[in-house]
Amino acid sequence: METTKVVVGLVSDLDDPGCREFTIGEGDWPFRGFIVRQGDEVYAYQNFCMHAGHPLNWKPDGFLTGDGSQILCSSHGAIYVIESGECVTGTTARAGSCDRSRWK
Numbered sequence: 059m060e061t062t063k064v065v066v067g068l069v070s071d072l073d074d075p076g077c078r079e080f081t082i083g084e085g086d087w088p089f090r091g092f093i094v095r096q097g098d099e100v101y102a103y104q105n106f107c108m109h110a111g112h113p114l115n116w117k118p119d120g121f122l123t124g125d126g127s128q129i130l131c132s133s134h135g136a137i138y139v140i141e142s143g144e145c146v147t148g149t150t151a152r153a154g155s156c157d158r159s160r161w162k
């Protein structure tokens with residue numbers, strides 16, 4: 059499997075908790091992802107909801123619930139755990155988890 063490294067920014071530039079979107083590739087269908095900072099940890103996910111395949115956010119870098127404790131899909135309200143990508147609430151709760159990428 060080929061590994062692609064992408065510089066999204068400095069961790070210190072992110073709010074805690076906070077998110078930032080990124081894309082890899084060009085054209086109509088680049089890979090769309092986002093990172094989530096929570097304390098000293100940073101998690102990276104594909105920007106894709108398990109329910110209907112929509113991007114999770116409507117607003118730029120807007121991926122979290124109001125209290126910043128979980129990932130929220132803005133389309134129909136699915137909730138995902140930041141640390142694991144597991145869907146815990148909503149229509150996708152039994153469908154699985156976000157596609158989490160490895161982050162270093």
Ligand code: FES
Nearest residue numbers: 107109131134136
């Ligand atoms: S597309 Fe995310 S909850 Fe429906």
